[in-house]
Amino acid sequence: MKTLFEKYREILLYLFFGVLTTAVSFATYFLIFNGGVALLGESYEWHVRIAAQILQWVAGVLFAFFTNKKYVFDDRNTESRHVWRKLWEFSLSRVATLLLDTALTFGVVAILDSIAYQAILLPLVSIPLSADLIAKCVAAVFVIVGNYVLSKLFVFRKAK
DSSP states (O other): OOOHHHHTHHHHHHHHHHHHHHHHHHHHHHHHHHHHHHHHOGGGHHHHHHHHHHHHHHHHHHHHHHHIIIIISOOOOOOHHHHHHHHHHHHHHHHHHHHHHHHHHHHHHHHHHHTTOOOEEOTTTOOEEOHHHHHHHHHHHHHHHHHHHHIIIIISOOOO
């Protein structure tokens, strides 16, 4: 009988590296967003948000590609041509979820702004629950599921 980890290895590893990828993406987004707004001012907030969204995506895709290729989907082929082809396929599959992520991020922020949502401080961790943080968390759920499906069915599908 397989252990629970062996039975669900791929999904568990995907979730583990998905959380790490999300952390890399969030860190990139908020470092750029907060730094950009501090540097340029609040009148450039939406411009900075777009730049942060794009750079977050690049950082997340690169981190996710290498961890997914090696650890999740067990693709050990290191031939340069294969790696570049898989990176290209992986990146293209992530464009769809980039669009989803962007739409959800901007949509949730716009909805929260329209109801005059004010950030609240989370007890215990002292992190402000801002509109951006709520939006990124909502988007992350949909993006992680979408990315797994695209990676499993299209990018790292096993040859039959």
